[in-house]
Amino acid sequence: MRFLLHLGSNQTNLAFSPLSFHYVLVLLAAGATGDTLNQIVSFLGPSGGMAHASLASHAASAFLARGNGSEPDVRCGVGVWVDSSLQLRPAFADMVTSQYNATAQAMPFQEKPDKARVEINRWFEDKTGGLIKELMPEG
Template identity: 40%
Template sequence: MDLRESIGNQTDVALTLSKQILLTESNKSNLVFSPLSIQVLLSLIASGSKGPTLDQLLSFLKSKSSDHLRSFSSDLLAVVFTDGSASGGPRLKFANGVWVDNSLSLKPSFKQVVDNTYRAATNQVDFQTKAVEVINEVNTWAEKETTGLIKEVLPSGSVDRTTRLILTNALYFKGAWNEKFDASTTKDDDFYLLNGGSVRVPFMTSKKKQFVCDFDGFKVLALPYKQGEDKRKFSMYFYLPDAKDGLQALVEKVASESGFLDRHLPQKQVKVDDLRIPRFKISFGFEASESSKGTRIGVAFL
């Protein structure tokens, strides 16, 4: 299985996760999460699993074996998740952590995978008598790895003496778009909600040509990030249904057709008479294990 096929498979997995989380978690709020972070942690779990749990994880992650997952994760960390800021590209950081109770020890083979493939920091902690301290330690780690953007991944009371293992991931991305929006042209307008209502929000506007394309029932906009001498190209993509209540149908379509995203990307800049993008800041939290019970990996979280 070559790298391109693996990336395509993992994109399909990410969209499956997105659909499931949208259905179970975001009916009353906006949603933001990193499906790739969940995939990497599931791959890490697979490296220490066997039997039905391993079979379900491999099936869900569309992978032939744990070795293949490790190889793919290693490629991702080495190529995709390296910091490009020194060469004029986006600043990027991807970090993993493992927190295991003092009463347990990781098998040498698993620890080697944790250290070398996933580059995860391993921490022996005391969940029995210092649960509060562990919560603070994990939250401090997350704050450091995300440059202060995420200050809490474990709320108070989420860890107690029954906890034995915590797997953590932090993804930090900071990039500048090739074309900046002029702050003076920001205008308030209506943003339509899934419940049929609307709210007034500030919209960034532009009269410049854009990478945008019309498809059957939806539009796609790409905003490329500055890359400098970085060989990688990053973009933010917006998928907008034509119907005001069309988000659910679009998500269903995107998640059900393999390779959908690759077949629906704008390839050239065109003139846009009226471009409006809402300014947004989103904070969202959810229990991944609960949402995952509706998928083929539910056995891992029973």
């Protein structure tokens, strides 16, 4: 709730998707270990990390897959981007794509930040059917 209050502090209208927040936290948990993992799982709630991972994976396959023919038409884009100077663990990158219907890739944030911004914005525009055109504005 503190996070939501912070997000809406300068806004007159605010819409958000609890499923999206849950989804991102589960992705973070999938790549975390030790105290960080324990904190995320504790924040997610008493069901435990595996239950939350199962829910997010099910949502990805059942509700967020494009062209599934179900109503309403739900569009969601979830991705993990890291600077091209870093490398994601292959097992994590595979899990992101196979279990969570998300993307995981490197971007030239340090060398060409505007190019990375444009590519990510294009990706989100495509994933949301043009509903989100500029997730990351210039600057």
